[in-house]
Amino acid sequence: xxxxxxxxxxxxxxxxxxQLAAGSVVGPFAxxxxxxxxxxxxxxxxxxLVNGFTGQFSIGHAGFMxxxxxxxxxxxxxxxxxxxxxxxxxxGLLSGGTLLFLxxxxxxxxxxxxxxxxxxLPSLRLRGDYLxxxxxxxxxxxxxxxxxxxxxxxxxxxxxxxxxxxxxxxLGGSLGFSGLPYYTNLLWVYVFVTVTLVVxxxxxxSSYGRAFLSIRENEIAAEAxxxxxxxxxxxxxxxxxxxxxxxxxxxxxxxxVSLNPRELGFQKSFDIVIMVVLGGMGSVxxxxxxxxxxxxxxxALRSFSxxxxxxxxxxxxxxxxxxxxxxxxxxxxWELPWLRxxxxxxxxxxx
Amino acid sequence: MSALLDVxxxxxxxxxxxxxxxxxxxIPERGLxxxxxxxxxxxxxxxxxxxxxxxxxxxxxxxxxxDLVGLKPHQIAAAGMSRTFQNIRLFxxxxxxxxxxxxxxVRGRHxxxxxxxxxxxxxAQERGIEERSRRLLALFDLDARRHEAARSLPYGDQRRLExxxxxxxxxxxxxxxxxxxxxxxxETHALAGLIRRLREEFGVTVLLIExxxxxxxxxxxxxxxLDYGVTIAAGARDEVQKNPRVIEAYLGQxxxxxx
Numbered sequence: 001x002x003x004x005x006x007x008x009x010x011x012x013x014x015x016x017x018x019q020l021a022a023g024s025v026v027g028p029f030a031x032x033x034x035x036x037x038x039x040x041x042x043x044x045x046x047x048x049l050v051n052g053f054t055g056q057f058s059i060g061h062a063g064f065m066x067x068x069x070x071x072x073x074x075x076x077x078x079x080x081x082x083x084x085x086x087x088x089x090x091x092g093l094l095s096g097g098t099l100l101f102l103x104x105x106x107x108x109x110x111x112x113x114x115x116x117x118x119x120x121l122p123s124l125r126l127r128g129d130y131l132x133x134x135x136x137x138x139x140x141x142x143x144x145x146x147x148x149x150x151x152x153x154x155x156x157x158x159x160x161x162x163x164x165x166x167x168x169x170x171l172g173g174s175l176g177f178s179g180l181p182y183y184t185n186l187l188w189v190y191v192f193v194t195v196t197l198v199v200x201x202x203x204x205x206s207s208y209g210r211a212f213l214s215i216r217e218n219e220i221a222a223e224a225x226x227x228x229x230x231x232x233x234x235x236x237x238x239x240x241x242x243x244x245x246x247x248x249x250x251x252x253x254x255x256x257v258s259l260n261p262r263e264l265g266f267q268k269s270f271d272i273v274i275m276v277v278l279g280g281m282g283s284v285x286x287x288x289x290x291x292x293x294x295x296x297x298x299x300a301l302r303s304f305s306x307x308x309x310x311x312x313x314x315x316x317x318x319x320x321x322x323x324x325x326x327x328x329x330x331x332x333x334w335e336l337p338w339l340r341x342x343x344x345x346x347x348x349x350x351x
Numbered sequence: 352m353s354a355l356l357d358v359x360x361x362x363x364x365x366x367x368x369x370x371x372x373x374x375x376x377x378i379p380e381r382g383l384x385x386x387x388x389x390x391x392x393x394x395x396x397x398x399x400x401x402x403x404x405x406x407x408x409x410x411x412x413x414x415x416x417x418d419l420v421g422l423k424p425h426q427i428a429a430a431g432m433s434r435t436f437q438n439i440r441l442f443x444x445x446x447x448x449x450x451x452x453x454x455x456x457v458r459g460r461h462x463x464x465x466x467x468x469x470x471x472x473x474x475a476q477e478r479g480i481e482e483r484s485r486r487l488l489a490l491f492d493l494d495a496r497r498h499e500a501a502r503s504l505p506y507g508d509q510r511r512l513e514x515x516x517x518x519x520x521x522x523x524x525x526x527x528x529x530x531x532x533x534x535x536x537x538e539t540h541a542l543a544g545l546i547r548r549l550r551e552e553f554g555v556t557v558l559l560i561e562x563x564x565x566x567x568x569x570x571x572x573x574x575x576x577l578d579y580g581v582t583i584a585a586g587a588r589d590e591v592q593k594n595p596r597v598i599e600a601y602l603g604q605x606x607x608x609x610x
Contacts, residue, residue, distance in 0.1 A: 202466055202469065206461075206466045206473075207461050207477065208461050208462075208466045210445070210452055210453045210456065213445060214445070218440045218443075221441070222442075222453070223424035223425045224402060224424055224425075224434055224440075226428035226429050226454065226456060227453065325444075
């Protein structure tokens with residue numbers, strides 16, 4: 001029991017350390033980058049559950065992120081108004097505001113997982129490109145629906161007087177949901193990163209995860225050895241969507257973010273897919289590495305920003321030709337042959 | 352003697368083609384039966400019907416008294432019937448050990464919560480699965496290669512790994528689809544010994560599709576012969592060997608032969 005809690009405790013300790021030290025050591029810009037990295041790690045690792053583990057191809061992950069982000073944002077923003085008459089941040093580690101924010105993220109994650117269930121259902125009948133189109137369609141439908149929502153209410157009196165349905169549809173339309181309190185900090189980002197990583201790794205190295213992987217490897221054989229492929233495919237979708245929703249909640253409350261439908265459209269979904277494909281289909285550490293690199297790279301190449309998409313596309317094409325399984329494939333970093341040889345006889349029991 | 356696997360009058364058509372017509376078979380517990388016939392006779396289709404890949408248009412399939420028609424393949428695996436495939440279907444990128452461990456899945460209870468939180472019951476179950484898988488691999492001389500990817504195994508080893516994987520589901524009945532395909536005579540001989548051991552050590556009932564007549568005649572109690580989806584003969588090996596319709600199906604009609 002103690003051993004099983006150790007990685008979680010270590011992750012949380014890192015999160016606390018980052019929160020306490022990072023701000024004064026590296027400055028606010030790097031803090032923001034670290035938060036972006038953490039959120040992208042959650043997104044890439046969770047999409048990997050669907051695209052990497054079960055071998056389904058979803059390109060609508062940003063849609064689930066949007067569901068989580070908007071639900072969480074709506075709750076903290078209007079909730080703050082109703083509770084405290086305004087949406088400014090209420091500081092403190094476990095202040096009412098922080099608790100509201102955490103609760104909102106969890107609700108957002110739950111609603112996103114519900115959406116994941118609905119989108120996962122077609123995956124029972126569709127495969128490959130067809131499923132990809134369904135997930136793409138989901139993301140686009142959501143984007144259009146969000147663009148048609150009404151203006152954000154900014155007056156405490158009108159928020160108090162408004163019906164719940166009005167509040168739920170006043171999400172800022174195509175201009176975006178502005179004025180959200182910035183509750184997201186390194187502590188919460190890395191707490192959730194830890195949870196995501198522990199869940200993904202423990203699933204991968206267990207019967208549950210092996211059953212996921214068997215679906216991608218050979219669906220007919222998986223059925224033949226007793227794996228309920230239909231149920232597991234939907235579960236993968238639900239689980240991935242839950243984490244994407246969580247990431248959306250963190251994103252919505254992050255400094256310097258405008259929560260608008262364009263930001264969470266196809267482009268974002270595509271970015272996450274690239275992280276998974278580049279890092280390795282089914283490799284948790286690969287997805288983490290790719291998320292880090294692909295978050296930092298655009299910052300480093302800011303002056304070439306208009307070439308970002310062509311470069312991504314080219315990288316993806318080259319990858320598909322030269323190494324279709326991604327940099328690491330199914331393996332984790334610590335399973336690479338040249339590392340293995342050094343620490344001879346390393347088992348598969350990790351995390 | 353009541354049969355463990357009791358198949359009665361199953362048929363299936365694809366469009367206008369009747370691929371399998373009123374196929375019946377009753378295998379007693381620990382039986383070792385053969386299913387032979389020329390290419391395209393419908394042997395693999397019979398396996399697909401038995402394991403739920405196709406649903407028969409008519410007829411019944413009973414395993415230990417339980418009706419299997421309409422169940423999904425994974426439910427049939429859980430009910431106690433597993434199979435190997437003519438064109439090997441391993442999990443190529445998973446390790447040899449993981450190929451077998453996946454198949455142990457069906458006999459356990461697995462929840463996301465117990466997996467993620469590492470409940471003691473889950474940990475114990477995972478340990479049990481690993482031990483059982485290694486025992487099976489040792490039996491098939493594959494334990495030394497357990498960390499290699501399944502795709503990297505030589506062909507004969509892949510065939511044996513598929514049998515080990517099928518056994519890991521703890522089946523009552525195992526269906527082997529051309530296990531000797533592509534094996535040399537020495538490997539085939541070893542395989543014959545292995546199939547006998549399945550019955551003796553695991554108490555498994557075996558139905559075998561095979562083109563290698565030597566193997567079929569050597570190990571099978573009874574043999575059913577299919578041609579164009581129709582059962583043309585069934586019985587002990589001597590009866591089948593002498594049956595003129597079987598000879599005709601395999602060698603053609605005597606008149607053609609004479610020309």
